[in-house]
Amino acid sequence: MTEELKPLKLTLEDGRRALGVHVLEKGHKLCEKYGKFIDCDTLQRILQDEEFVRYPTKIVFDSTKIEEGMFGCAEKMTDDATDGYTIYIHKSFMNRWGDVPALVFYHLVTVNYGDFATYNEAEEFASAALGMEKDYYYQYICRLADSISRKE
Numbered sequence: 663m664t665e666e667l668k669p670l671k672l673t674l675e676d677g678r679r680a681l682g683v684h685v686l687e688k689g690h691k692l693c694e695k696y697g698k699f700i701d702c703d704t705l706q707r708i709l710q711d712e713e714f715v716r717y718p719t720k721i722v723f724d725s726t727k728i729e730e731g732m733f734g735c736a737e738k739m740t741d742d743a744t745d746g747y748t749i750y751i752h753k754s755f756m757n758r759w760g761d762v763p764a765l766v767f768y769h770l771v772t773v774n775y776g777d778f779a780t781y782n783e784a785e786e787f788a789s790a791a792l793g794m795e796k797d798y799y800y801q802y803i804c805r806l807a808d809s810i811s812r813k814e
Contacts, residue, residue, distance in 0.1 A: 685771060685775075686786045689788065691713070692708065696708060705763050715770060715774065717744060718746030718747070719770075719773050725752050725753045725754075732752075734750055735749075736748070737750065743776070747773045749770075763792065764788060764799065767792065771783045
């Protein structure tokens with residue numbers, strides 16, 4: 663006699679935990695594939711790599727799209743995510759390419775997972791992708807964000 667399987671009841675918290683593990687793994691894989699030091703050309707190759715970036719994505723330096731006190735944001739180009747995303751980065755980083763990957767990687771979780779992803783997943787992914795401890799990464803992007811408000 664076979665026992666009937668009961669449907670698995672997953673919670674939102676189960677989904678969050680699974681996403682957290684997934685983004686951490688993806689970040690580590692990105693770091694293994696591209697290394698810890700990402701230059702402009704490497705960043706462009708990463709944005710074309712479907713293993714790490716789900717939809718077409720471009721970087722635009724435009725401060726008008728970004729909330730005050732923030733360094734960037736990701737926005738769908740149309741209502742259909744498959745049309746791609748633009749990651750807007752504050753114009754003060756236009757000539758600071760050494761900092762841009764940390765800012766872009768933060769927003770790749772929005773490109774890949776939409777509104778379900780939070781700041782926690784963004785920090786997990788980006789820190790792993792750059793081979794940094796999460797706390798160090800967090801302090802780094804806070805310093806970058808703070809550098810904007812002093813200049814503007």
